[in-house]
Amino acid sequence: MRVDDKNREGAVEDQPENSVSFSEQKTIIKALMRPRTNRDDYHTMSREQQVNLIRLRTGHNRLNAHMNRKFKLAPSPTCACGQEDQTAEHILQRCPLLDEERKEVWPSPTPLQTKLYGSRQELEKTTTFITSAGLIV
Numbered sequence: 001m002r003v004d005d006k007n008r009e010g011a012v013e014d015q016p017e018n019s020v021s022f023s024e025q026k027t028i029i030k031a032l033m034r035p036r037t038n039r040d041d042y043h044t045m046s047r048e049q050q051v052n053l054i055r056l057r058t059g060h061n062r063l064n065a066h067m068n069r070k071f072k073l074a075p076s077p078t079c080a081c082g083q084e085d086q087t088a089e090h091i092l093q094r095c096p097l098l099d100e101e102r103k104e105v106w107p108s109p110t111p112l113q114t115k116l117y118g119s120r121q122e123l124e125k126t127t128t129f130i131t132s133a134g135l136i137v
């Protein structure tokens, strides 16, 4: 028993070398407290806007293509226009049923990449389009 106690004491004495110093702790905590920087502008948007964008970006959304293939919760993956699967790309870029709303937000053709990963201003347009089109994504 005494030998075990001594071994334990020895182990404890070795530990301070491996522990995190006070200044390191300060650095780590400061980094965690710092607000997220704009690696991506979506972090500065409202929670609802963020959710919509993430759903459009990932394809994990309530559009027919995902709801039908993944959950069988939509009768068909096809959009109401009947032309294509209802995906984020389809509604943002091509759906003829949303031409009016699309032209209102994007008077000239805009790449999908810009609509989903562009500047804050571009991302705002995308969420405005979703709202004005009455879509639930």
Ligand SMILES: [Zn+2]
Binding pocket: 079, 080, 081, 082, 083, 084, 090, 094, 095, 096, 097
């Ligand atoms: Zn369509």
